[in-house]
Amino acid sequence: MIEFLRRIASHRLAWGLLAASALFLELCALFFQHILGLSPCVMCIYERIATLGVIAAGLLGMVSPQKWYLRWSAMLLWGYSAFRGLQLALQHVDYQLNPSPFNVCSPYADFPSWAPLDQWVPWLFFPDGDCGEISWQFLSFSMPQWLVAIFAAYLLVFVVVAVGNLVKGRCCN
Template sequence: MLRYLNQCSRGRGAWLLLALTALAFELTALFFQHIMGLKPCVMCIYERCALFGVMGAGIVGAFAPKSLPLRWASILIWLYSAYKGLMLSIEHTNIQLHPNPFVTCDFAARFPTWLPLDKWLPSVFVASGDCAERSWTFLTWSMPQWMIVIFAAYLLVGALVLIAQPFKPKRRDLFSR
């Protein structure tokens, strides 16, 4: 399996699949926000940024998957984004499941001055909801709980791809067994 994952990481298809799954989740979040009228909170916006990191890793990896430095950079971006997204989702879930008047999220997302995403693209990055509010559930789980599953899956697959890198990929010759 590790040889197969190494082989997949050397092709564009797997990286594009990674980027497309993250894009699908981003489009779903925008659907919830603009069509269903759910207001994203600050934690939702940060989780959205982590998804953009996973999508960016897929795009960078698709540029030159056979290039070792770019592949390693993509894997590291992928793992970092998935880890941060997982930690944010866990914190967001704790805020929802264990409300505490002393533990709240910020009123507005804090972006660096050199990257004011909330100013550049306010329809995507401006937070207007409350982190403690459970406005949507599916199978009794709220959105941050589902994001824990999604980011954990990204992190698990990313870790397996990282572990698979030292293994030589399978050769697919006509006469090899």
């Protein structure tokens, strides 16, 4: 089993599937924004960036997954992006389920001055929605609630693969 987990992380296909799944989520977000007309809030934009981190991790892992330093760099980026995405999605759910004047998100994205993404690529990063508004549901779950499940799954798979790569097995790679 450990050898199987080590082999998964050293194949391009696994990293490509990770990147493809996150790209699918990004395309869904753009569909909701530009086709269905749902305005993203600040938390949506931050969750979108976490998803872009998972895409970047998948692409980095595809470069040369046999090299341990690239594989571990990609795995750490994947783990960090999944963890931050889960944190952001949980905070977003809190804004939706516990609305109050003291529990609201900022109407403006807080990007660093050296990377004002909302000005550079406004069609992707400009927030103009309300974090507390539930404008879409599927099976009675809102979009941030689905993102909690998705980022938790990314994090769970990361932990399993990382443990499999940390434990010494018969495989030498």
